[in-house]
Amino acid sequence: MMLNMKTSPEARTTSSSSSSPSRSIVTAEKAFSFISKGWSEVRSSAGADLQLIKNRANSFKNRADRELENFLNSASRSPFAVPTITASATTTPAEIDFVKKLRPKLTEIRRAYSSPDFKWSQWSPKPKIRIDLSAIKNAIVSEVEDEEEDERQRFRRWRTVRFKETAARDEWQFGELWEPIRALKARLREFEHKSSSSSSLPSDIFEGIKNSEFVEKLKSSLRSIGKESNGAKVGFPFMQEVPPFDVPELLAYLVRQSSPFLDQLGIKRDISDKIVENLCSKRKNQLLLRSLPAGESSIIEADNVTDELGIRIASVLQSTGHCYEGGFWSDSTKQEFADGKRHVAIVTTASLPWMTGTAVNPLFRAAYLAKSAKQNVTLLVPWLCRSDQELVYPNSLTFNSPEEQELYMRNWLEERVGFKADFNISFYPGKFSKARRSIIPAGDTSQFISSKEADIAILEEPEHLNWYHHGKRWTDKFNHVVGIVHTNYLEYIKREKNGALQAFLVKHINNWVTRAYCHKVLRLSAATQDLPKSVICNVHGVNPKFLRIGEKVAEERERGQQAFSKGAYFLGKMVWAKGYKELIDLLAKYKNDLDGFKLDVFGNGEDAYEVKSMAQRLNLNVSFMKGRDHADDSLHGYKVFINPSISDVLCTATAEALAMGKFVICADHPSNEFFSAFPNCLTYKTPEDFVAKVKEAMANEPQPLTPEQMYRLSWEAATQRFMEYSDLDKVLTSNAHSGRIDGKALKKSISLPNLMDMVDGGLAFGHYCLTGNEFLRLCSGAIPGTRDYDKEHCRDLHLLPPQVENPIYGW
Numbered sequence: 001m002m003l004n005m006k007t008s009p010e011a012r013t014t015s016s017s018s019s020s021p022s023r024s025i026v027t028a029e030k031a032f033s034f035i036s037k038g039w040s041e042v043r044s045s046a047g048a049d050l051q052l053i054k055n056r057a058n059s060f061k062n063r064a065d066r067e068l069e070n071f072l073n074s075a076s077r078s079p080f081a082v083p084t085i086t087a088s089a090t091t092t093p094a095e096i097d098f099v100k101k102l103r104p105k106l107t108e109i110r111r112a113y114s115s116p117d118f119k120w121s122q123w124s125p126k127p128k129i130r131i132d133l134s135a136i137k138n139a140i141v142s143e144v145e146d147e148e149e150d151e152r153q154r155f156r157r158w159r160t161v162r163f164k165e166t167a168a169r170d171e172w173q174f175g176e177l178w179e180p181i182r183a184l185k186a187r188l189r190e191f192e193h194k195s196s197s198s199s200s201l202p203s204d205i206f207e208g209i210k211n212s213e214f215v216e217k218l219k220s221s222l223r224s225i226g227k228e229s230n231g232a233k234v235g236f237p238f239m240q241e242v243p244p245f246d247v248p249e250l251l252a253y254l255v256r257q258s259s260p261f262l263d264q265l266g267i268k269r270d271i272s273d274k275i276v277e278n279l280c281s282k283r284k285n286q287l288l289l290r291s292l293p294a295g296e297s298s299i300i301e302a303d304n305v306t307d308e309l310g311i312r313i314a315s316v317l318q319s320t321g322h323c324y325e326g327g328f329w330s331d332s333t334k335q336e337f338a339d340g341k342r343h344v345a346i347v348t349t350a351s352l353p354w355m356t357g358t359a360v361n362p363l364f365r366a367a368y369l370a371k372s373a374k375q376n377v378t379l380l381v382p383w384l385c386r387s388d389q390e391l392v393y394p395n396s397l398t399f400n401s402p403e404e405q406e407l408y409m410r411n412w413l414e415e416r417v418g419f420k421a422d423f424n425i426s427f428y429p430g431k432f433s434k435a436r437r438s439i440i441p442a443g444d445t446s447q448f449i450s451s452k453e454a455d456i457a458i459l460e461e462p463e464h465l466n467w468y469h470h471g472k473r474w475t476d477k478f479n480h481v482v483g484i485v486h487t488n489y490l491e492y493i494k495r496e497k498n499g500a501l502q503a504f505l506v507k508h509i510n511n512w513v514t515r516a517y518c519h520k521v522l523r524l525s526a527a528t529q530d531l532p533k534s535v536i537c538n539v540h541g542v543n544p545k546f547l548r549i550g551e552k553v554a555e556e557r558e559r560g561q562q563a564f565s566k567g568a569y570f571l572g573k574m575v576w577a578k579g580y581k582e583l584i585d586l587l588a589k590y591k592n593d594l595d596g597f598k599l600d601v602f603g604n605g606e607d608a609y610e611v612k613s614m615a616q617r618l619n620l621n622v623s624f625m626k627g628r629d630h631a632d633d634s635l636h637g638y639k640v641f642i643n644p645s646i647s648d649v650l651c652t653a654t655a656e657a658l659a660m661g662k663f664v665i666c667a668d669h670p671s672n673e674f675f676s677a678f679p680n681c682l683t684y685k686t687p688e689d690f691v692a693k694v695k696e697a698m699a700n701e702p703q704p705l706t707p708e709q710m711y712r713l714s715w716e717a718a719t720q721r722f723m724e725y726s727d728l729d730k731v732l733t734s735n736a737h738s739g740r741i742d743g744k745a746l747k748k749s750i751s752l753p754n755l756m757d758m759v760d761g762g763l764a765f766g767h768y769c770l771t772g773n774e775f776l777r778l779c780s781g782a783i784p785g786t787r788d789y790d791k792e793h794c795r796d797l798h799l800l801p802p803q804v805e806n807p808i809y810g811w
Contacts, residue, residue: 252279253313257756342375342732343453345478347428348460349439351381352409353393355629356573357652358486361540362460363413367421368541368719375456375732377423380448381409382430382439385792392432392439394604394627402427402797416545416631417715427797429789437575437606438464440782443789443802444471451477456731459483462521463531466513468782470771473764474517482726483518484539485528488671491647492577516764522725524650526670538650538674539722541715545631546659553636553661554704563661564639567598567698571630571653572645574605579645582667584611586644586690588618593691597698599642602635603627630656639663640697644690650674654681659713661705663697665690679703 255275346366350359362379370377383405389398399405406425413421426449429442445465449457454477459465462483466474474481489510493503507529514521514531521534553563572578587594604627615622628634630653641657643666650671657664658678666672668683675681680702684690711717723729770776771787778784788802 248279249312252276255279343378343455344369344375344458344728345378345380345449345453345456346458346460347380347445347449347465349382349430349441349464351405352412353395353397355394357540358460360543360652361486362458363409364417364541364543364715365458365539365719365722366423367413367417367419368715370421370423371419373422376453378426378449378453379423380426380428380445382441383427383793383797384430384432384439385796388430388432388439391434416543418544429793429797429799431783431786433783435781440468440786441465442783442786442793445469446472446474446477449477454478455480456728457481458726459518461486462514462518463489463510466517466767467509468771468777468780468786469513469517470768470787473761473768475519475760475764480728480731481517481519482728483514483521483531485521485523485531485534486649488527488529488647488649490529491527495577512763512767516760516767520726522722525673527646527649535725537721537725539718539725540650540652540655541718542655542659542713543631544715546656547710547714549631549636550659550661550705550710557701557704564637564701566600566637566639568640568642568665568694569600569602569635569638570642571602571627571635572643574601574603574608574611574627576607576611577647578603578605579643579647580607580611582644582646583642584614584618584620586687587620587622589687590691591618591620594694597621597694598623600625600638636660639702640665640694642666642694646671655713659705659710661702663700663702665693665697678705678709680705 252275255272258272346362346369348358348362350356352359352363359381362381366377366379369375383402384392386398390396399408405427409425410421428445428448430439431442432438433440446454457474457478457480459474459481462485464487490503490507493499493506496502510529511532515533518533521531522539523531523534523536524538524540526536556563570579570583572580574580587599598621600623602625608624612624615624640663641654643651643654643664645651646667646669648671651666654664654666654672654675658675658680662680664675664678664681666675666681666683668676668685672681672683676683682693682697684693705713774784774787777787789797789799791801793799794801
């Protein structure tokens, strides 16, 4: 009240001097509310202290009464029952006599003490024998207080150290951002200090407060927040002490980054790597150990010195606080997936019902990648308008909506794999090019994979997808991009008019786009163009249906039945580039040597009329039939499959024929290297050798496939090879090109610039600029209007017009 009276004149003065009466009233109300709140807190705190004092006094009174009662009970028994007298085995008779004399007096004291009217003042002057109980009381109280004091001191020391550490850590990391939490901690410290320092607080109440559920939960929450903020030095890597670079390391890094330019000067990559290894050889075992804190050991497993050097450079740059976020060409805004469920997008250039390799094989790849359930899979295929569907799809099969085509694809797939494949199918706009006999993407294909799912991209035919790609760079949007080369385009182009010049240009364009848009490229065989960042591996398998046919044939032969009742056949799209020219030349040249040999040909295509006409003109013993599925029952009885094509990269029909247990006669060519390891594959090097292989196959029976050979042809084995050679198994389990220091991930890709990445980014930027010009696109053979999708695509795929999707302001 005194405080309130002192403040009232100030409030009145403020009110009288204020220019606005209403503002002074509000100020007075706020001041009164603040004072009332403070007075309420003081009153409640004083009440709590008084209650604690009262409880402490009652506790000591009860404890003293119990101790005195126990003492009197002991004294009223036999002298030998008193612990203080009978504790020693050498008690004297004088001491026993003293207890006997004391016993009647103790009984009287006990009787009087038990009386409700007992008062100490009545007994203080009268008794002749006085017993001083203060020593007992002091001993009991001091023992209890000592225990409580020790416990309070330990708790105080722990609390002081803990709060000092937390406060120092928070001050270092966050400064003023932690001001509210620091204020809360201060109030909590004040509360605990008040509780622990009160001399009237009994030990059981002190323990209750110390172990209060609310206090413990609050403290644990604050500790967890502090640990999360301080738990990783990764947030402040520049606080680590890392030794600086030395001259050999700088020279080694300079040589490694300059390897593309040195290669142009005639210094091969192997020589550059040897120079780097020599510069780092003296410090090979210390490059990473010296970058670690004292007492820690490296857990980085680098494959070679160059990897160790890269991580060493990254650790030094990161220790200085520098973080390379990408240069002029690159975009570092990639997704990070911490839940372990990664996303794989497979983008291809064809779709069913077009029975071509780039339509069938990506469909199987998506099914078997999704079968493991370790990652989410999306298959992105082209959508053709009705007019293009009539040109491409067989038997005049067309679809009114993408949903209809998706249902067709899923039914076709499940009939062959025997399980329900759990993956998504999406569509992007495409147009069919009659001149190139292929589907060209319209617009930016990458935009049809959402940013939240842009993790891993598998580009089936990466050169084809990116010839006219005018959109976001794949390697900027996706964390890992793998290209799979299906087609030997140079071989096809050489057969056209001015083929040599066109092949020269296409060769360098393919190098350009694959280097700019892929992290790694897989070539199905050595028959393809040697592209940057490429390795050779067959990552295709065989439809499980053909393996089941092969098993059935083997069972029939074991029972003594005739499995093959027909001779030789050839199956393929009827265009000259698919081996028809080589086939007719061989049959025409050695018609006499192959007298009586008949060949059945199955296929449809643009050159069907010309092929049939030439065979009739040469009077060849060849029967032409309509194209059909290789698994059709009418083809099971053929014993020999002939494929003279040298333009294929990896002929799917050849693999299917081997899986069905047939003989295969093919050229000794890099495209057939994978098949040559099978005993039923007969390869020829010369035309005369072709005739000999045909006669050998017609005169003998093929060998049954072993389980190991069947597994090599399966999609399970192909998926395993793909995961290994594409580095996808490493990417799915960890971040590519990353080391770990002190248990924390260290990404080289964002810690230091890479000269080769900068060159690739420049190539991608140049390609983007060129493909944005419609005149240059038309000069290079692009379909008019494919830089963006058209209105028909907007209607079929429910897309916004490109002018709305990607507006250009100021034009």
